[in-house]
Amino acid sequence: MEKPGYEIAILGAGNVAWHLAPALETAGHTVSCIYSRSLEHAQALAGKLTSARATNNLDLTSEAADLYILAVKDAALTELLAEARFPENSLVAHTSGTQPLSVFKANPGIRGGVFYPLQTFSKQTLVDFKEIPFCLECADENGMLLLQKTARSLSNQVSEVSSEQRKILHLAAVFASNFTNHLLGISHKIMKEGQLNFDLLQPLVTQTIAKAFGQDPFSVQTGPAVRFDENTIQTQLKALENQVTYREIYELISRSIQQQASKS
Amino acid sequence: MEKPGYEIAILGAGNVAWHLAPALETAGHTVSCIYSRSLEHAQALAGKLTSARATNNLDLTSEAADLYILAVKDAALTELLAEARFPENSLVAHTSGTQPLSVFKANPGIRGGVFYPLQTFSKQTLVDFKEIPFCLECADENGMLLLQKTARSLSNQVSEVSSEQRKILHLAAVFASNFTNHLLGISHKIMKEGQLNFDLLQPLVTQTIAKAFGQDPFSVQTGPAVRFDENTIQTQLKALENQVTYREIYELISRSIQQQASKS
Numbered sequence: 188m189e190k191p192g193y194e195i196a197i198l199g200a201g202n203v204a205w206h207l208a209p210a211l212e213t214a215g216h217t218v219s220c221i222y223s224r225s226l227e228h229a230q231a232l233a234g235k236l237t238s239a240r241a242t243n244n245l246d247l248t249s250e251a252a253d254l255y256i257l258a259v260k261d262a263a264l265t266e267l268l269a270e271a272r273f274p275e276n277s278l279v280a281h282t283s284g285t286q287p288l289s290v291f292k293a294n295p296g297i298r299g300g301v302f303y304p305l306q307t308f309s310k311q312t313l314v315d316f317k318e319i320p321f322c323l324e325c326a327d328e329n330g331m332l333l334l335q336k337t338a339r340s341l342s343n344q345v346s347e348v349s350s351e352q353r354k355i356l357h358l359a360a361v362f363a364s365n366f367t368n369h370l371l372g373i374s375h376k377i378m379k380e381g382q383l384n385f386d387l388l389q390p391l392v393t394q395t396i397a398k399a400f401g402q403d404p405f406s407v408q409t410g411p412a413v414r415f416d417e418n419t420i421q422t423q424l425k426a427l428e429n430q431v432t433y434r435e436i437y438e439l440i441s442r443s444i445q446q447q448a449s450k451s
Numbered sequence: 452m453e454k455p456g457y458e459i460a461i462l463g464a465g466n467v468a469w470h471l472a473p474a475l476e477t478a479g480h481t482v483s484c485i486y487s488r489s490l491e492h493a494q495a496l497a498g499k500l501t502s503a504r505a506t507n508n509l510d511l512t513s514e515a516a517d518l519y520i521l522a523v524k525d526a527a528l529t530e531l532l533a534e535a536r537f538p539e540n541s542l543v544a545h546t547s548g549t550q551p552l553s554v555f556k557a558n559p560g561i562r563g564g565v566f567y568p569l570q571t572f573s574k575q576t577l578v579d580f581k582e583i584p585f586c587l588e589c590a591d592e593n594g595m596l597l598l599q600k601t602a603r604s605l606s607n608q609v610s611e612v613s614s615e616q617r618k619i620l621h622l623a624a625v626f627a628s629n630f631t632n633h634l635l636g637i638s639h640k641i642m643k644e645g646q647l648n649f650d651l652l653q654p655l656v657t658q659t660i661a662k663a664f665g666q667d668p669f670s671v672q673t674g675p676a677v678r679f680d681e682n683t684i685q686t687q688l689k690a691l692e693n694q695v696t697y698r699e700i701y702e703l704i705s706r707s708i709q710q711q712a713s714k715s
Contacts, residue, residue: 262680306654309662344654359652362638364655366634368662371668374626378623383612383619388569393660400656405633405639408632409629410630426619427622436703446696
């Protein structure tokens with residue numbers, strides 16, 4: 188693997204920064220600076236690193252770095268970009284799945300980019316960066332090259348993805364990850380109320396996911412809806428009669444499964 | 452592992468039987484007979500086994516076996532039980548997640564049981580029986596003992612689950628597996644239409660599932676809905692404006708996520 192050894196400043200000390208900063212060090216880069224609105228948070232992350240200074244000052248004009256990574260919440264990005272000062276012509280990339288490249292338009296003195304790791308991060312859970320797809324975007328050719336080298340030093344899956352495609356990707360990820368998690372939450376609640384161990388379902392769910400990524404998931408659909416098994420559907424709806432929203436979800440997804448089955 | 456070496460007859464030659472029959476042989480049992488309405492299907496499965504005869508005759512009174520496993524579709528079970536003849540006092544267990552033990556009431560000459568492997572089976576996909584939870588039920592003590600020994604010869608996860616609990620388990624499985632697969636199907640379709648490779652989402656989905664089984668999935672919910680990020684929600688709804696049902700699913704699950712978030 189290449190070890191290009193860039194100087195990188197990270198703005199943000201949340202879940203993404205928490206995993207990304209040490210991984211960048213391991214890959215041979217120098218993380219020179221961690222900014223957070225909360226100095227305490229910046230210090231907590233900098234303390235895990237070799238030589239990063241912690242700061243809550245957004246004037247970074249004297250903080251020379253090859254790349255500034257903005258690993259902050261979507262809601263904080265515009266405000267951060269309005270307040271932060273970077274050295275002239277700096278390469279500044281955000282890690283968001285939803286924000287377009289044009290979010291940098293208000294900062295003509297810098298080269299904007301996107302450095303989006305397509306994964307869900309939480310502080311407690313270890314992640315293997317090798318397996319994380321990085322989606323990159325940059326209008327500047329040298330900027331893109333630097334983003335590519337940096338991403339490839341972390342991961343085996345690096346692609347260029349336009350803002351327009353990233354929007355589609357993010358919508359697909361909401362269905363595949365956020366909504367799936369909510370269904371698992373409903374399932375967990377049903378099991379708990381029935382005094383059953385949720386872990387009983389883990390082999391089934393793991394196999395369901397493995398099958399879904401082997402082919403078009405619609406083609407391997409199973410269950411009462413796709414069998415048009417009205418008996419079971421009615422029994423299960425009755426079991427949900429006191430949980431209005433879950434009942435609506437059951438009805439709507441069953442209808443959608445049946446619409447799909449009637450098409451193919 | 453115990454190798455009790457029972458004589459087992461299997462009625463059915465579909466996905467469950469296809470995996471279960473060879474696994475029973477490997478575990479030291481003798482599969483003596485495969486019944487299917489289609490003799491050809493019975494022969495195809497019997498051909499994978501050491502010494503099973505194939506039959507499409509439901510008079511099994513001269514087919515002595517320690518256990519008769521009914522691995523047929525739910526819709527076929529009642530009819531099969533009405534037509535089949537077993538030796539007096541036989542132990543006959545079905546593999547269904549939805550059918551109660553009382554389905555055997557019409558057959559007073561046999562001891563009914565449930566031998567339910569909580570997994571999704573398809574002929575192409577290998578399954579590791581060791582990891583599959585088996586849910587057993589039998590009113591007869593000796594019958595339950597035999598079902599337990601058989602299940603334990605296949606799997607490390609064997610539990611007694613009542614018909615009432617199995618109903619709850621099956622409802623939870625519909626949300627966690629069938630509905631999750633449909634959401635992955637929608638996600639696959641969105642990616643395909645955007646000329647993006649669905650596999651890009653696999654690490655994210657795998658991590659989502661791993662996190663959901665580590666704790667209450669509701670407590671690790673991410674995405675625009677739980678952030679009450681109305682901007683992103685409206686943008687994504689607009690992207691779905693030509694896909695009415697998917698738009699409804701997006702709206703309903705987002706609302707459910709927000710209801711849950713407001714509770715906790």
